[in-house]
Amino acid sequence: MENALKIYQDTTKKLKAFHLAMFLHGWDSSTEAPSGCMGFRSLQLGTLSEMFYRTNTNPDYEAAIETLYQSREQLELVMQHEIVEVRKNLIKTKKIPLADYVAYSELMAKVYPIYVEAKQTNNYELYKPYLRQIIDYRIKYLELQKTETMKGYNIFLDEFESGFNIEDYDHFFNTLKERLVPFAKSVAKRKLIYRKAFTKKQFSVEKQKAFAKYLQEVFCFDAKRTVIKESEHPFTTSNGTTDVRITTHYHPDNLASAIFSCIHEMGHGLYELQVNPALDFTQSGGGASMAMHESQSRLMENMIGRSEVFWTTHFHKLQELFPKEFKNTTVHDFVKYVNQVEKSFIRTEADELTYSLHIMIRYEIEKLIFSHKADLDKLPDLWNKLYKKYLGITVINDTTGILQDVHWSQGMFGYFPTYALGSAYAAQIYHAMNKDLNIEKTIQSGTLKDIAQWLSTHVHQYGASKDPKTILKLATGEDFNPNYYVDYLIEKYSKLYEIQ
C-alpha cells in the first residue's frame, strides 16, 4: 500500500510535468508561435504524447492504482474519489486497441480541412461521408466501453459530465421545452427601443485593453497569477492555481464582444485560481466538470456582467474611456443593447435567452444518431426542422445551419449539453448565493470580492475532488433543478421587454 502510494505519486509528478509542456505549447501556439514552426514541433509533440501515454499506462502504475483502489477505504477522502476516477479513465483508455486509436487520430487530422471547406462552400455532401466515418468510429467506441450499467450515448454524456445521463438531460430539456420555448417566442416578437448610435462607432483597441485591466480588478482576477493576452478565439488555460491565462479578441467595431468574452473567460479563470492549492499536486485539480466550469463563466458573463446593477456601477468607466463614442448614451441604452434578444442562426452569437435552445436541438440530434434513428442523408433537414420548431427560424443554408459548429467533425458528441447545463447550474448557484449575500449590493460596492469568496468556499475550492452533482448539492442545498434557470430568464426578460 505504501509502495503503491509512492508509485502513484511519482507517476502523478511525471504526468504534471508533461502537463506543463502541453500547457506551454497550447498557449504559445494559440498566441504567438511563428506560423512556420508547427511541422517540426508536431514531431516533438508526438514524442511527448507517446511518453505521456507510456507513463500513464506503465504496468507498475496500473498495479499501484489497482492496489489503492482495493484498499480505498483507508485513503483520505480526496484520494478515495481520485483513485476511482483515475482507475475508471485508465480502464477506458486501455479498452481502445492501439490500431483504432491511430486510425481515429489520422481520420481526425484528415477531416478538419474538409469540414472547413464544406462549411465555407455550403457543401454538406462533401462532409457527409467523413461524418459517417466519425460516427461509425464513435459507435465502435461505445461498443468497446459498454458496461453492465452504462451503454450508448450515456457513455458520452457521462464522460463530459460525470453522473448525468439521458434521463437527467431529458428532464432538463423538457423543462425548457415546456416553459422557455413559448416564452422565448413571445419575446422574439417584441423589439427593444433604445438609442443605438454608439453601436456604429469604432472603439480603440488600446482603450478596450484599458477597460479589460479595469475589469480584472473588479473581478479579483489576481494579476500575480494570471496573464491576459489576445488570440483568434478566446480561451482559458491553466497550470495549477498559480498560472491561469485567458485570451480575448478585440474588435474595433464591436466593443461588447471583448468585454463579455473577457468576463466569460475570467469566470472560468477565477474557478481555476480558487481551487484548493493543495490539489495542484494531485490529479484532482482544475474544475469538477464541463458544465460546472461553464456555470462559472456564464454566471459572471450573463447573470452579473449583463445585469443592470453591474452597469449602473461601472458604465462611468466606459464613458470615461470613450467620451465621444458614448455621448448621449445612457446606461439603460447600453444595458438594453447587451441584452437584446435576436433570432439568430448561430449558436455562438445567440443571446442569453435563446442560447440553450440551440443546444437542445443538438442534443436531440445526437440522441437520434446514437440510437440509430437519424438518417445522415437528411440530417440538414432534421436540423432545419428543429430550428423552425424551437426557435421559429427558417435556416437559409447549411453553412449557418448544420455546418456551423466544429464539434462533431472532431468526434465530440455529448459535449454540447454541458453548455446549457452550465447556465442552469449558474442560476441555481446564484439563487443559493443570494441567500447568503445581497448580490446586487455586492456588485454596487465596485468589487466582486465577496462573490469570489463565496464561490471559492462553496464551489471552487473542491476542484475536481468531488462529482459535479455533489458539489451542486453542497453549494445549493438541493439537487439540480432547472426551474431556477427558467425562472431567472423569465423574470429578467419580462422586466426588460415589459411583459406582464
Place this chain on the structure above:
Amino acid sequence: MENALKIYQDTTKKLKAFHLAMFLHGWDSSTEAPSGCMGFRSLQLGTLSEMFYRTNTNPDYEAAIETLYQSREQLELVMQHEIVEVRKNLIKTKKIPLADYVAYSELMAKVYPIYVEAKQTNNYELYKPYLRQIIDYRIKYLELQKTETMKGYNIFLDEFESGFNIEDYDHFFNTLKERLVPFAKSVAKRKLIYRKAFTKKQFSVEKQKAFAKYLQEVFCFDAKRTVIKESEHPFTTSNGTTDVRITTHYHPDNLASAIFSCIHEMGHGLYELQVNPALDFTQSGGGASMAMHESQSRLMENMIGRSEVFWTTHFHKLQELFPKEFKNTTVHDFVKYVNQVEKSFIRTEADELTYSLHIMIRYEIEKLIFSHKADLDKLPDLWNKLYKKYLGITVINDTTGILQDVHWSQGMFGYFPTYALGSAYAAQIYHAMNKDLNIEKTIQSGTLKDIAQWLSTHVHQYGASKDPKTILKLATGEDFNPNYYVDYLIEKYSKLYEIQ
C-alpha cells in the same frame, strides 16, 4: 549496429521533445509568465530535468553510443562527429557523483541572492566565502574530468570552445596586448566632436518597434519562423530552424540600445535559422560553439550595424520615424554617436574598441585562480590593477568592479574568453566574405540577403556538425588569426578619430 542506431535515434527524439518543453518554459518565463507561478512550476521543471537526465543516461542509450563509437568509420560524416561529441559529454556527465551534483546545484541556488546583495551593497567580503566554495567545487570538477591529454583550466576552455586551450588564447590575447592596448589608449585620449542634441530626446517605444520591424526586413530575419518580443535582458532562443526567437528591451531615453541589441540578437538568430534543417533531427543542430555564435552577432551588430555605409543607407528611415528628434542631426553625427570610445568600468556598456580588453582581464584572473596563484582575499585589488594597466581606468568600487558580472557566481569559468574570440572570428570571416562579395555595395543595396546567403553557405549550414576551428578554416581558408581583428579595429577607429 542497426539496433544501436535505432536506440540512438529514438533517444534523440525524446531529448528533442524535452528540449521543446524547456525552450517554451525559458521563453515564457522571461517574457510573460506571471510572477506567482514559479513555485509550482519549478517542481514540474525538476521532474522534467530528472526525466531528461534518466533518458540521457539510460544504459541502453549508453551502450548504443559505445557501439556506434567503436564502428564510427562506417557512419556518415555528421554522425561520426556527433557520436564523438555525444560520447565525450556523456562520459563527463557520468564522472560527477550524484551527491556532488545535488550539493553544487543547491549552492548555486543559495549564492545568487547573496551575489545580488553583495553587488548592490558593494560588499565583496559578503560574497567572498561563497566564491571560495564555488571555486573549490570547480577545482574538484577539474580533478574529476582530468584526462591524459587535458587538465586544469583547459578543461573549462574546451567546454565552451571545443579545441581552444590556454596556448591558443594566450596567443590571441598577447596580440591584443601588443597591438590593441596601446592603440586604445591613444584613442581614449581623444574626443569625437559631433552634434549631440538628439541624444537627450525621448523616443516613442511604438516607433522603436516599427524600426525593429524595418530591421527585420533588412537582415532577412524570416517573419514566418521568428518572434521578436520584449524582456528584461535581450536574448535569443530557438527550437530548431523553424522557430527562432529574440527579445530586446526598449528604452525611451536611449534609442541606440534597442537598435543594436536587436541587430545583435538577429545575428545570433540568423545563424540558428540557417543551419541545415536536416540537422533539426540530430544532436548537431544549433551553433558550433559559443565564440562562433558570438561572431555572428558581433559581425552584424558592430561590423555591419555600426558601419558608416549601413547608416548612410538606412538613416532616412530613422529620420522618417523621428523627424523632430533628428532635426539638425546628420548621418555623420549619428555614426559618431554609436561608435564613440569611452573609458568604461562596465563590460556590457563597453564600446567595440575596448570590449575585448575587459575580457582579457577576466581571462587573466581566471587563469591565476585555476593555477592556484590568485589570493581570493585580494582579488578586487588584482581586478583594479589590471583595469588600470590595460584600460587606464581607476576602478571606484567593487560594484562597478569585480562584482559587475554574474558569471562567476554561477560557476561559469572559461566562458568569458569566447566573447572576445567571437569578435575576432567575426573580423576574419568578414575579411574572407569581402573577397567574394563587395560588402559595402551589398549593404548599400538595402537588404543583407547576399551576406546572409554567404554566411549560410560558409558558416551557418554546418550547425554543430563540425568543430569551430574546422568551420573557420573552411570559411576563411586559414587558421584563426587575431590580426584581422586588430587590423579592422585600428583601421576603423583611426579613420573615425582621424589618427594617422
